[in-house]
Amino acid sequence: MVVTIEDLDQKGSGQAVVWRENELGNPKKLRLTIPQTLQGEKVEVTVDQPDRRRRKAMPDEILEAHSERIPAPCPHFERCGGCVWQHWEYNGQLKQKTDHVKHALEEQGFDPDLVRDTMGMDNPWRYRNKMEFTFSPEGALGLHEQGNFRKVISLETCLIASEEMVEATMEVADWVKDHGLKGYNKDEHEGLLRHLMVRQSFVTGELMLGLFATEAPENHQEAVDDLVARAGEKFPQVKSLLWLENTAWADRTQAEEIHLLAGRDFIYDEMDGYRFRLWFDTFFQTNPTQAQKLVDLAIEMGQPKKTEKMIDLFCGVGTFSLPFASRVGELAGIEIVESSIESAKRNAEDNGISNTTFLAKDARKGIDQMLESFGHPQLLMLDPPRSGAGGKVMRRIGRAKPERIVYVSCNPDTFATDIKELEPFGYTLDAVQPVDLFPQTVHVECVATLTLNK
Numbered sequence: 078m079v080v081t082i083e084d085l086d087q088k089g090s091g092q093a094v095v096w097r098e099n100e101l102g103n104p105k106k107l108r109l110t111i112p113q114t115l116q117g118e119k120v121e122v123t124v125d126q127p128d129r130r131r132r133k134a135m136p137d138e139i140l141e142a143h144s145e146r147i148p149a150p151c152p153h154f155e156r157c158g159g160c161v162w163q164h165w166e167y168n169g170q171l172k173q174k175t176d177h178v179k180h181a182l183e184e185q186g187f188d189p190d191l192v193r194d195t196m197g198m199d200n201p202w203r204y205r206n207k208m209e210f211t212f213s214p215e216g217a218l219g220l221h222e223q224g225n226f227r228k229v230i231s232l233e234t235c236l237i238a239s240e241e242m243v244e245a246t247m248e249v250a251d252w253v254k255d256h257g258l259k260g261y262n263k264d265e266h267e268g269l270l271r272h273l274m275v276r277q278s279f280v281t282g283e284l285m286l287g288l289f290a291t292e293a294p295e296n297h298q299e300a301v302d303d304l305v306a307r308a309g310e311k312f313p314q315v316k317s318l319l320w321l322e323n324t325a326w327a328d329r330t331q332a333e334e335i336h337l338l339a340g341r342d343f344i345y346d347e348m349d350g351y352r353f354r355l356w357f358d359t360f361f362q363t364n365p366t367q368a369q370k371l372v373d374l375a376i377e378m379g380q381p382k383k384t385e386k387m388i389d390l391f392c393g394v395g396t397f398s399l400p401f402a403s404r405v406g407e408l409a410g411i412e413i414v415e416s417s418i419e420s421a422k423r424n425a426e427d428n429g430i431s432n433t434t435f436l437a438k439d440a441r442k443g444i445d446q447m448l449e450s451f452g453h454p455q456l457l458m459l460d461p462p463r464s465g466a467g468g469k470v471m472r473r474i475g476r477a478k479p480e481r482i483v484y485v486s487c488n489p490d491t492f493a494t495d496i497k498e499l500e501p502f503g504y505t506l507d508a509v510q511p512v513d514l515f516p517q518t519v520h521v522e523c524v525a526t527l528t529l530n531k
Contacts, residue, residue: 079140080109082118085173089161089519090133091115093122111136112223113155113164115143133224145169151236158223158230160237160517171195171513174521178511181489185497192509196370201516204364206277206346208238209330210246212260212270218250226328227263237517242275245284245312249273252307256300261291263328269297271323272330274357277314278346279365285317285344287330287357294320294336305339316340319357332357348372351399351428359420360393364514367522371485372400374510374524379456379483381405386452388479390440390459390466395421395433397458397485402430409451410435411443440470448477458483465491468498475502482527487514492523503530 082091091114095107107124110133114120119141122134135155139146149155149163162170171194179189198204210218213229220235222228231250235243253260253270261268274287286308294301301320308315318339321332335342335357343354348365349372355361362368375397381387381404389398392410394417402408402425410433412418418437425433434451436443440461457479459466465488466474474482475498482504486492489511496506509525 078124079119079121080111082111082114082116082120084116086110087519091118091120093120106130107132109134112161113149114139115146115165115169117141118143118146143169151234153220153230153232153234156222156230157220157232158225159220159235161223161519163236163517167197167201167516170201170516171197174511174513174519177519177521178489178509178523181493182506182509185493187493187496187506191506192511195511195513195521196367197513198367198516201513202236203239204366204516205238205242206279206365207361207363208235208242208246208275210273210275212253212268212272214260214262214265214268216253216258216260216270218246218253218273229260238275239277239279241282241284241312241314242277245286245308245315246273246275248307248311249286249288249304252300252304256297256303258297258300266326271328274330276344276355276357278344278355280347281345282314283316283344283346284312284314285319285355285357286315287317287319287321289321289323289330289332291322291324293322293334294338301338308339317342317344317357321357330358348396349400351424353394353396353424354420354427355394356416356420358416360414360417362396362514367512367514368396370512371514371522371524372397374512375458375483375485376400376404378508378510378524378526379458379481381456385455387456387458388444388447388451388454390444390457390470390474391461392421392435393417393460395424395435397460398433398435399425399428399430401458402433405456406432407451408433409447409454411438411440411447413437413439413443440466441473444470444473444477453477453479455480456483457481458485460485461491461495463488463491465495467495471495471498472502475499475504478502478529480529484523484525484527486523486525487520489521489523492525496525496527499527504528505530 080093217231
């Protein structure tokens with residue numbers, strides 16, 4: 078059948094509606110999700126089981142293409158789930174992201190004209206400093222197939238990771254083949270290798286390789302010795318080579334035991350002139366070029382002053398805390414992950430910063446405790462996960478009444494619902510600046526400021 082793409086869903090796939098007759102001759106609506114299509118395109122598509130109300134299908138042929146459609150440069154694009162918009166000119170991606178932020182705010186009653194144009198990248202490729210690859214049961218190394226987490230696409234390249242990261246990944250893939258090692262079968266819960274995490278600092282050049290496996294490395298000593306030798310010979314920038322035991326059924330990059338095969342258990346990275354230690358489970362912005370813009374924007378829009386106190390909610394390892402600490406009188410960081418708080422303390426010490434206090438606590442209880450011990454902040458910043466901060470945290474922020482709030486968001490929808498909670502407390506949204514940290518994908522970050530009406 079031939080359909081017209083009416084809009085895009087939140088995963089970046091085209092949406093179309095077809096009316097068909099059921100067995101009684103009555104009209105029946107069929108909603109189609111068609112990946113790798115753009116709004117307004119006419120496409121030919123084959124639909125299995127059209128009696129269902131919702132179906133997903135790949136396009137057979139693009140009959141009338143969007144003016145911004147381009148050939149996808151990656152050979153894996155049609156199957157790999159890592160990117161969804163390689164077929165779209167970059168300026169079109171940026172406009173779509175701006176529109177997404179405007180729509181999310183408008184739905185909550187905010188003025189969409191407060192949203193600036195999305196800040197893009199000069200080169201929207203090779204931007205990621207961390208990748209997590211998966212092993213298939215046969216031992217092939219790659220990424221999950223689009224929409225199918227049971228299938229792993231064996232990769233020859235990856236255009237959003239640095240070239241050195243890809244080269245190191247391909248070397249590990251060859252090592253697995255040479256030793257006949259098996260991957261983990263999620264259905265049978267059998268096999269050795271689960272994931273490969275590759276992390277690199279774009280400033281120091283240091284690489285971390287972390288193999289997640291179901292057994293201890295001593296059970297495969299010959300293969301392990303060969304991996305250490307290969308890494309040392311071909312990749313001297315590998316400063317951390319880890320074997321991470323994970324026997325849990327959950328398909329996550331977690332570790333019960335950490336075995337250091339070579340180097341240290343962390344690598345050094347830098348941002349905004351500050352040095353950070355990154356462990357395998359440290360959260361750090363995966364696009365350092367655009368992350369620097371986030372930091373610069375947060376400082377510019379937040380207008381920190383030496384006479385002020387500041388609270389940094391969801392502070393992580395101090396990515397924003399350290400640059401802000403040098404610009405305010407005192408700073409308190411709150412983060413629920415204890416290892417991140419320990420890292421934040423260590424990072425502050427490494428950089429000679431002494432006006433910080435860090436607390437391992439969930440955001441809502443942490444605010445209460447910090448207000449009592451630290452005092453009233455004039456400036457508050459939050460950078461919550463994709464799920465947002467939530468109403469309870471936002472209302473607690475509203476009752477604390479900081480003069481200015483800087484909100485860094487990776488999800489425009491939860492951002493809009495979160496800041497709606499601040500309106501009854503007298504806050505006005507001043508400006509929203511979207512920043513593209515994830516080219517070729519639907520995701521967009523925002524930096525926004527809100528001011529307490531006096």
